[in-house]
Amino acid sequence: MMTDAALHTLIALLLHALSFLVLALVFPFRRMGRPAAWFSILCAGGSLVAAVIAWNHGAGSVSRVVWPWMISEGQTLATIGILADGESTIMLVLVALISFLVQLYSIGYLSEEPPASLGRYYTYQALFAFSMMGVVIAPNLLQLFICWELVGLCSYLLIGYWYYKPEAARAAVKAFWTTKLGDTGFLIGIVLLWRLAGTFDLTEMRALVESGALPVAGLSIVTFCIYLGAMGKSAQFPLHVWLPDAMEGPTPVSALIHAATMVTLGVYLLLRLEWLFALTPDVLLIVAWIGAFTALLAAVLACVQDDIKRVLAYSTVSQLGYMMTAIGAGFATVGFFHLLTHGIFKALLFLGAGAVIHAVHSNDLQHMGGLARRMPQTTIVFLVGTLSLAGIPLFGGFLSKEEILGAVWAGGLVGPFALLMLVAFLTAFYMFRVVFLAFFGTGGLKASGYQTTGSWGPASAGSGADHSHDVGDSHDHRHVPHDPPISMGLPLWILAFLSVAVGLYFMVAGPALPFGTGEPEFEAPGWLMPSAVGVAVAGILLAWLTYQRRTINAASLAGAFAPIRYAALRKFWLDDLFEALYGSVLLAFSRLIGWVDRYIVDGVLNVVSAWTLTSGDDLRTMQSGRAQDYVYGVAVGLVVVLLWVRWALA
Amino acid sequence: MGLQAYLTLAAVVFCIGLFGVVTRRNTIGILLGIELMLNSVNINLVAFSRFSGDITGMIFTVFTICITVVEAALGLAIVILLFRIRRTVMADQLDLLKG
Numbered sequence: 001m002m003t004d005a006a007l008h009t010l011i012a013l014l015l016h017a018l019s020f021l022v023l024a025l026v027f028p029f030r031r032m033g034r035p036a037a038w039f040s041i042l043c044a045g046g047s048l049v050a051a052v053i054a055w056n057h058g059a060g061s062v063s064r065v066v067w068p069w070m071i072s073e074g075q076t077l078a079t080i081g082i083l084a085d086g087e088s089t090i091m092l093v094l095v096a097l098i099s100f101l102v103q104l105y106s107i108g109y110l111s112e113e114p115p116a117s118l119g120r121y122y123t124y125q126a127l128f129a130f131s132m133m134g135v136v137i138a139p140n141l142l143q144l145f146i147c148w149e150l151v152g153l154c155s156y157l158l159i160g161y162w163y164y165k166p167e168a169a170r171a172a173v174k175a176f177w178t179t180k181l182g183d184t185g186f187l188i189g190i191v192l193l194w195r196l197a198g199t200f201d202l203t204e205m206r207a208l209v210e211s212g213a214l215p216v217a218g219l220s221i222v223t224f225c226i227y228l229g230a231m232g233k234s235a236q237f238p239l240h241v242w243l244p245d246a247m248e249g250p251t252p253v254s255a256l257i258h259a260a261t262m263v264t265l266g267v268y269l270l271l272r273l274e275w276l277f278a279l280t281p282d283v284l285l286i287v288a289w290i291g292a293f294t295a296l297l298a299a300v301l302a303c304v305q306d307d308i309k310r311v312l313a314y315s316t317v318s319q320l321g322y323m324m325t326a327i328g329a330g331f332a333t334v335g336f337f338h339l340l341t342h343g344i345f346k347a348l349l350f351l352g353a354g355a356v357i358h359a360v361h362s363n364d365l366q367h368m369g370g371l372a373r374r375m376p377q378t379t380i381v382f383l384v385g386t387l388s389l390a391g392i393p394l395f396g397g398f399l400s401k402e403e404i405l406g407a408v409w410a411g412g413l414v415g416p417f418a419l420l421m422l423v424a425f426l427t428a429f430y431m432f433r434v435v436f437l438a439f440f441g442t443g444g445l446k447a448s449g450y451q452t453t454g455s456w457g458p459a460s461a462g463s464g465a466d467h468s469h470d471v472g473d474s475h476d477h478r479h480v481p482h483d484p485p486i487s488m489g490l491p492l493w494i495l496a497f498l499s500v501a502v503g504l505y506f507m508v509a510g511p512a513l514p515f516g517t518g519e520p521e522f523e524a525p526g527w528l529m530p531s532a533v534g535v536a537v538a539g540i541l542l543a544w545l546t547y548q549r550r551t552i553n554a555a556s557l558a559g560a561f562a563p564i565r566y567a568a569l570r571k572f573w574l575d576d577l578f579e580a581l582y583g584s585v586l587l588a589f590s591r592l593i594g595w596v597d598r599y600i601v602d603g604v605l606n607v608v609s610a611w612t613l614t615s616g617d618d619l620r621t622m623q624s625g626r627a628q629d630y631v632y633g634v635a636v637g638l639v640v641v642l643l644w645v646r647w648a649l650a
Numbered sequence: 651m652g653l654q655a656y657l658t659l660a661a662v663v664f665c666i667g668l669f670g671v672v673t674r675r676n677t678i679g680i681l682l683g684i685e686l687m688l689n690s691v692n693i694n695l696v697a698f699s700r701f702s703g704d705i706t707g708m709i710f711t712v713f714t715i716c717i718t719v720v721e722a723a724l725g726l727a728i729v730i731l732l733f734r735i736r737r738t739v740m741a742d743q744l745d746l747l748k749g
Contacts, residue, residue, distance in 0.1 A: 623749025628680070628741050632672045 005058030005084040006065045012050035012096055013082075013133045019043035020126035023119060030123060033115025037107055040122040044100040044129060051096035055089040064203060066139055078200055083139035087336065091136045091268060094340055095261050098347045099129040101491035102256040105351055108488035109252055109358055121161060121250070128154035132261055136268070140200040141190045144269070148186070148229070151265065152179050155257050159249040171245035178242040182232020189225030193276075196222065202272060209275050216279050223276060223283045226269070234266025234320045237294040241575055243317055244301075247309040251354030254309060259316045259350050260343040267323040267339050274332040288328025288408070292416030292423075295321030297572065299426035303433070304568045307363045308353045311434050315389065316346060318423060325420060326404040329411025331522065338400035341502055345388035345396045348495035352382035355488055356438060359481035368438040377483045379439045381496040386435050388499045390428040390536045396499035399506045402532050406524030421535055428539025436547035656697035663690035677732065677739040681725045688718050 002010075019040045023030045030036045066081030084092075103125055110118055131154060134147030153176075160172030190200070197205045197214055208214045230236070235243040246258045257263070270277060270287070277284055295318045302314035319342050326335035355378045360368055372379040388397040401424070408417045483489060545551045558565050570576070663686055670683025692711050699707025733739050 620749040623747065625745030625748030626742055627744070628672055631668075635668055635672065 002065055003057065003061070003063040003084075005054045005061065005089060006063040006082050008050045008054035008057065009082050009084045009089065009092060009137055010065075012047040012054060012092060013130060013137065015043045015047040015050065016099075016126050016130035016133065020123060020130055023123040023126060030119035031116040033113075033118040034107070036119040037103070037122045040126050041100070041103045041107070043126065044096070044103050047129070047133075048093075048096040048100045051089070051092045054084060055093045058084040058086065058089040060086065064139055066201070078142045079140055080143050081139045082137045083202065084137060087271060088137050090340065092133060094343045095129065095132050095136060098256055098260045098343060099125070099132070101494060102252045102347070102351070105255075105354070105488050105491040106250070106252045108485045109354055110250060121158075124154055124157045124161070125256075128158065128257065128262075132265075135265055139202055141193070141202065142200040144272075145187065145190055148233070148265065148269075149183065151262050152176065152183065152233075155179075155246070155262055158253040158257060159246045161249055161253065165248065167245075168248040171242075171248040175242040175246050178239050179232040182228045182230070182239055184228075185225045186229025186232075189222050189227075189229065192222045192225060206275055209279065214279070219276075220280045220283050223273075223280045224286070226273065227277075227283060227287060230266030230269050230324075231290070232266075233269075234263055234324065235294075235317045236266070236290050236321065236324060237297055238574060240294060240298065240317045241571070241578060244310050244313040244571075247307070247313050251309065251350060251357055254313070255347045255350030255354065258313065260347040263316060263320060264323070264339045264343065267320065267327065267335055270324070270327045271332040271336045274327070277327075277332075278330065284328045284330060285413075286328070288325050288411070288413050288416050291321045291324030291326075291328055292408075292413075292419040293321070294318070295325065295423045296419045296426075297321075299423045299430065300564060301568050301571060302430040303426060304565055306365050308356065308365055308368070308434060308438065309350075309363055311365075311430060312346070312349055312353055315349075315427065315431065318427065319346070319389070322401070322404050322420060322423070325413070325416050326407045328416070329408045329413050331403075331407035331411065334400070334403045334407040338397075338404055341388070341396040341400040341499075344495055344502060345385045345499045348381060348492065348499055349385040349389065351488070351492055351495065352378055352385060355484040355492065356382075356481075358484060358488070365434060365437045369441050370439075371481060372439040374481045375439075375483045377489060378492070381492045382439065383435060384496040384499050386431045388503065389431050390540065391424060391532060392536060393503075393533060394500070394507060395503040398503055398533075402524070402529055405532055406528055407522060409525065409528065410522035421532070424532060425535040425539045428536040429543050432540045432543035433547055436543055440548055653697055653701045656693060660690040660693040660697070663687075663693065675740045675742055677729045677741055677744075678726075680741060681722065681729070684725070685718065685722060688714065688721075 023036055023040060029039075062083070062085040064081065064083050066079040068076040069080045070077040103122065106121065106125070110121060113121070128151065131147045131150035135144055135151060138144035138147060156172045156176040159175055160169050162168045163172070193205075194200055196219070197208055199205055199208075205214070232239045243258060243263065247254055249258070277287075298314040298317035298321060302311050302318065305311045305314060319338070323335035323338050323342070326332070326338065355375070356368065356371060357363055359375060359378075360371070362368070384395065388395040391398045391401040405417065405420055405424070408420060484492075542552070546554050546557055567573070667683045667686030667688075667690060670686065671680050672683075674680050674683060692714055695707040695711045695714070699705065699711075729739055732744070736744065738744075
């Protein structure tokens with residue numbers, strides 16, 4: 001039963017579980033810090049090897065191993081197990097790879113954390129990797145949902161890693177609640193689907209769908225509810241508000257969870273249920289439009305951010321919108337393809353940004369500039385990531401992005417297609433804005449951030465600065481930014497190499513995806529590739545003219561789009577809207593409930609208990625304590641009973 | 651004289667006993683009342699036995715008298731103990747269980 005693919009999938013999963021359990025339970029070991037970290041990295045490395053072997057074995061086949069769980073009255077209500085097929089094993093490799101590299105990178109990035117804190121970080125990391133893999137290989141919706149929630153918990157814990165920072169704690173709670181809103185829909189969807197299909201199992205459900213046994217009536221509600229879960233996790237409008245705030249966590253966490261893996265789970269879920277969603281084209285249309293709209297909204301927002309991590313965060317939201325649009329167009333595999341390439345180059349970008357933040361001690365683009373001379377390695381890898389994201393030929397993101405555009409066009413969605421083309425332009429523009437501001441030009445090196453005294457100035461110590469633990473005066477050697485140490489540099493180079501290698505591989509081999517089957521082929525029109533590259537190059541050119549050559553004044557460019565810029569700086573008032581909804585509707589409702597509870601429910605109970613007390617007090621005096629009174633009572637009672645028997649019952 | 655006369659006598663004695671139990675303040679008096687009530691029962695038993703010709707009631711009465719003696723002895727012992735502890739045998743002052 002247990003095939004090689006399933007076995008190695010299980011090993012990959014359990015290695016992280018082992019690492020988590022050891023770190024969580026053996027707390028003296030955890031508090032040692034670095035040894036605990038290396039243990040976790042070792043497990044992650046082993047997991048990566050196992051995942052690659054599983055992929056090697058499982059790419060062309062489907063192995064499914066399930067064990068019964070929750071047996072009641074001879075019936076198995078649910079199962080747990082492994083579903084290792086082409087899609088899940090390659091996703092497993094991506095998770096294992098990014099997880100391993102991020103853990104390795106974190107050793108350098110968090111080198112100044114206290115040991116106990118570092119141990120805590122790696123405990124969360126191990127739990128995250130375990131639960132993430134649990135979602136990826138889940139053969140049924142119940143197991144998927146459990147791991148899905150665990151992943152959300154890890155996201156909360158890791159965003160709030162620096163819990164003593166109020167912004168981080170707030171962001172963690174916000175992320176948790178916003179995704180929870182979507183998850184509620186997801187859970188309802190799962191239960192409704194179970195009522196329709198009678199099973200949680202994906203394979204059985206798919207068989208039902210393919211034989212036409214699943215009733216289509218009312219299915220739209222179900223798929224929409226499930227989409228709500230994906231919307232929360234994958235930060236689709238209007239539930240995208242948590243992702244930019246999640247950047248308060250450490251940068252490696254942002255790379256792993258909030259760029260490469262966890263946030264793509266929504267896309268992965270829709271891919272897994274592609275056959276189900278195919279039955280409800282109306283919901284797919286919603287998915288596509290929301291995806292395209294999210295992509296555009298986030299791209300516009302990314303253009304006005306000065307925080308390097310926030311630019312990347314909005315860019316992630318935007319790319320997730322891309323993937324969702326492809327799924328909405330009916331080509332889930334294409335969206336998944338972009339998920340994989342995006343996972344690599346976005347992790348690269350985040351880790352590169354982490355290296356910059358580590359060196360500059362600020363998130364603010366205005367404090368950077370001219371870093372290319374001081375951090376040549378970081379500049380090269382960041383540029384590779386940026387070119388991938390912009391969709392330049394030969395780089396990782398080019399083909400997947402173009403595939404998405406082709407798929408959306410083939411799906412007949414002209415409106416979303418137009419939005420996505422605009423997004424492609426904006427993506428190139430805002431990413432190269434970052435590159436030119438941070439790595440080239442003269443920027444703000446002299447302006448602030450590099451004083452020879454210990455503190456980093458009010459601007460960087462304020463809103464988004466990632467390194468509250470660095471505030472101190474023991475870092476005199478750091479004042480000139482330099483390339484990161486080898487433990488941070490190696491993951492960057494590996495990811496950069498992979499970005500290019502993936503791009504080159506698909507340039508040569510064509511878009512023959514190494515997973516998935518049965519996807520309807522589409523023919524992208526010939527003008528698509530040149531125009532997609534064209535808009536990207538136009539975006540780069542505009543960024544170059546504005547931020548490098550200064551031919552176009554950035555201020556006048558901003559002036560030309562003043563209303564949009566004004567709205568974007570205020571995040572299109574979405575956060576304010578949510579806050580107002582929370583303040584007016586939710587709180588008012590809660591106050592009403594509180595009033596009812598306090599004055600009606602509690603009031604009735606208080607009155608009843610007061611009556612009981614006073615009547616008991618009155619009845620107490622009946623007890624004289626004298627035996628004769630009781631005898632008298634018994635005698636009178638007997639007489640009454642006798643009379644009653646004699647006359648009333650006769 | 652018929653059965654009814656004996657039963658009436660028994661009922662009267664019972665009521666006198668009950669009246670004593672309920673109204674006497676002295677615990678010894680209450681015990682005396684209880685004795686009267688028990689003896690009215692004995693009268694009933696003997697009367698029914700005599701009129702139905704069944705000897706069982708008579709024998710039962712002999713036992714009852716013995717038990718009554720024991721009961722009186724126990725009751726007096728309790729009263730003496732009570733007097734030692736509370737320094738009184740007045741029933742209306744023994745109200746520890748007053749609510």
